[in-house]
């Protein structure tokens with residue numbers, strides 16, 4: 119294996135950098151001793167070359183456009199598995215046997231209710247609060263409800279937290295939706311599967327029967343599988359950083375929800391639909407692309423580009439195919455936004471600006487079109503993402519707190535502020 123060291127050419131001082139090799143992917147150079155031995159920091163804003171941990175949950179090969187959960191290619195899981203089975207896999211590391219899956223599924227179904235006091239919290243939000251704002255607040259508030267399982271070092275406590283969090287996030291999300299529309303909350307129905315239950319909590323009303331469309335439930339299930347984890351993305355890293363302090367795990371998940379909300383991350387699905395609305399028609403695509411390429415007022419092609427993928431995001435390929443099937447089922451084959459999105463993609467993939475920068479559609483370019491076809495409003499797109507990603511957040515949090523080598527996450531900085539100076543009394547400033 120190659121040897122790496124850091125040499126101060128002036129003093130000749132050399133620090134050997136131990137190398138960490140994973141199962142796949144580039145080596146990691148351990149720079150942890152550099153400051154102690156040479157008095158310098160390493161500098162990597164945006165963490166483009168920096169690993170923050172060891173993890174065995176997911177693997178991305180950005181050049182090949184590959185995503186694995188616990189070694190299994192995501193396209194195989196999207197075709198053959200279910201969200202609940204994938205959640206089990208991500209949490210436990212192996213695919214379940216039949217009885218293991220049944221036990222897990224039963225436990226998730228039995229934890230779907232939320233405390234009535236928590237439900238009342240929604241009344242405190244202004245009528246037009248963004249559902250992500252409600253999610254941040256209400257999930258954070260879960261930390262005030264479960265004092266029985268706060269020992270992060272106890273595997274049973276971690277398991278109960280994981281099951282509660284995964285089971286309750288659809289109920290909380292549906293409640294945020296109902297609050298936004300001023301409709302009564304609908305209780306979970308535990309005979310329904312995960313996605314059917316979410317749909318009925320969102321779309322049922324007490325005044326008439328509601329039947330879940332199995333195609334809609336299946337479409338959500340596939341989207342959730344594709345969004346379930348993505349290794350050290352911004353929101354997962356946020357959950358890990360918050361969790362590294364030993365804080366309450368529900369509060370750590372709330373911090374992940376806040377990070378997911380941004381348009382550079384999970385908020386991109388909402389931003390894509392707003393962008394398509396703004397472009398309006400296919401004729402406006404070219405002038406819009408010119409604005410993007412000229413970087414006019416920071417205009418970006420939302421749903422394009424990714425820090426890690428320098429090839430097609432494998433999830434985008436699956437979602438695009440899926441999108442056609444869902445639109446067909448709902449009689450929306452000629453959806454104008456789908457046509458617009460495909461035209462944007464076609465133009466971008468032929469354009470040197472995008473080719474040179476290796477910008478391809480990411481997971482969020484087409485997901486919003488599916489959500490829209492299911493009748494889900496635009497401001498609920500990112501909460502949908504949050505439901506799925508909760509599995510990844512919980513698994514990463516558990517992996518981190520059960521790792522004895524975990525230390526508090528505490529980056530350093532290059533200070534560029536004023537140098538030391540004396541306080542001036544007011545009359546001398």
Ligand code: ACO
Nearest residue numbers: 381382383384386410418419420421422423424425475480
């Ligand atoms: N449209 C136009 N240009 C882009 C785009 C885009 N969507 N994305 C990147 N670029 C350009 C940048 O302007 C930059 O160009 P330059 O070299 O001339 O300065 C170059 O490509 C590299 O971009 P960075 O911003 O340095 O890439 P980074 O890895 O930091 O950002 C990100 C990745 C945030 C995803 C970015 O591609 C982006 O803003 N995309 C749009 C938002 C989006 O879809 N986010 C969802 C990502 S997937 C997810 O989180 C679920």
